Amino acid sequence: MTPARFATLAVRGSYDHAESANHLGSLTEPAYLTTAQHFESTEQMHATVAGEREGWVYSRRGNPTVRFLENTVAALEGYQAGVRASAVVTPTGMAAVTAATTPFLSAAVGANANIVASPACYGSTIMVFNNRYGRERGVPVRWVEDPLSVAAWERCIDENTRFLYAEAPSNPMVQLVDIPALAALARQAQIPLIIDSTLATPALMRPLALGADIVVQSLTKAAGASGRSMGGAVIARHDLRARSQPAELTGDFAGYLRAGPMRDMGSVLSPFNAWTLLADIRELRARVDAMSTSALGVARYLAGHDGVAEVFYPGLATHRSHDIARRDMWLVDSDADGRAAVNRFGFLLGFRPAGGVHAAHEVLDRFNLVWRANNLGQVRSTATIPASSTQKQVADADPALAPVPPDMIRLSVGLEHLDDIIEDLTQALDKR
Structure with a gap:
């Protein structure tokens, strides 16, 4: 068979005939509206907790319904991008913005960090960068004077820049940036380029295919167009370029978020919301x-x-x-x-x-x-x-x-x- 096309991936995701057989033949992904998994034995529980066998243990650490959504989102963003990518979903789009950016600002990998970003962003994103990072953590934000000027971006980058960030198109001015050109700058600086492409959705533009390293989506918007649930997603290519970052972060960034920061701090999507978003994303x-x-x-x-x-x-x-x-x-x-x-x-x-x-x-x-x-x-x-x-x-x-x-x-x-x-x-x- 030829590789599945975009619309097929949206409908099927990772839930195929074999997966259906594991769920009594259910035609759609089941909603696991429960907080924890029962184990047949202590040995089975310990092996699952240690990651030695498949299982989900506790919904803050992962849930089957949530994982179906993550697999679908990763497949759509990575479609024809020619890269290995994985995804983790969050309770809101702003939680995704925070999850995608916070790990790069760790004091453990050096002081004097700065962020280079487009000011053509959603208001809450600007407030997170200015207040939560700038005012509260002392991480300055270098707002690019003209986001359409690649030279303006380049002038802002130095050895302490941790990532480049932009929306394409932006909310509310629907302004784009030159993603391939910014990706080249990010490669040269050995830092990730993070793009929020909520307004494009992977149906119209897939930043990973254009050279971006990490994509942020608010699933509350077009992906969840019925308006029944909030959600967000972080989709990242494997083997990120990120100066002074540990291999566990750069190898599979989405997996790192799921197993570490999000598990520890509890910023996880409910299985019910994942289930409704799966229904919306099919079309x-x-x-x-x-x-x-x-x-x-x-x-x-x-x-x-x-x-x-x-x-x-x-x-x-x-x-x-x-x-x-x-x-x-x-x-x-x-x-x-x-x-x-x-x-x-x-x-x-x-x-x-x-x-x-x-x-x-x-x-x-x-x-x-x-x-x-x-x-x-x-x-x-x-x-x-x-x-x-x-x-x-x-x-x-x-x-x-x-x-x-x-x-x-x-x-x-x-x-x-x-x-x-x-x-x-x-x-x-x-x-x-």
Whole structure:
């Protein structure tokens, strides 16, 4: 048989016929909603605890349902990447950001550590880097002045830099970075490049295939589009480049997190949430394809509307990241069977209604179909004003690190019919 394609991996994951036979023939992964495993003997328990036989012991150390999700996420992010990769899942996307970055800041591998990162990040990520790492641990963050400038990144890196970090596309400005170029800088410096690609999902872009070392995903978003569960994931290539780090960390970083920091500190995903996320992730490719197609239609409509001052979407030629998006964002397997590959630019966009902040508030309040909510990637279209919601903490603490227009509406396009979404936007923009 040929290797399974992306959509098949999303449906099957690591749960095949043989695995089904171990679970009384269940057609879907069972939900192990229990905290611990019973052992037939003391010898069996000791061998499992020691890692000498298969088993899961206690759900903080691992759970079969959670492991099925980890295997699926690793397969999707590692699809056609040409690298060995593994994944560990977390209770939230921010837990994944923390898990992916904290180990590299250990005092045991030297003092004077610094972080080099793009400021075009989700507000909570900026707060973690500035407050939890900078203020509380004394680890300075070097925010890259222009994330699209590779030279600007290079100027920030020195012998004490522990990792490079960026979102691609970023929330909420949907800005990309040149991942292959940053990967080259990271290789030269012998440090990992960490990319949060929540907004792309592996259906549109797989940073490991572009040279990144570690990928962060918020599974709460498009991967869990029903909106029933929160979750996050860290996916890492094996044999990381990381100066002064122990082999147990660099060999299998996700496995190291699972067996060490996350087990010890208890930042684990519940099996019930893993079970619901498994159900959602099966249709990831088709869902992101449909949502992205509609988002491009919405962006083009808004760009031509007299009541809109500006639109932010990487699928538009006016966006600063458009050329990178055209190079890196492709619907996975769209080139199968000799067909031409298809660009898809994601489901998130931003726009500024003409008339400033007051007008933006009025437009947001007039939505009838679009939901006013601070989440994205859901099957239902949602909208918010980031400057007064998701980015407000950053703006209050350091306005220079929150370059989000105060009148920008962030719109996450769902699975409603495109005509109905545009009709709702029209009535909201035209009622003056």
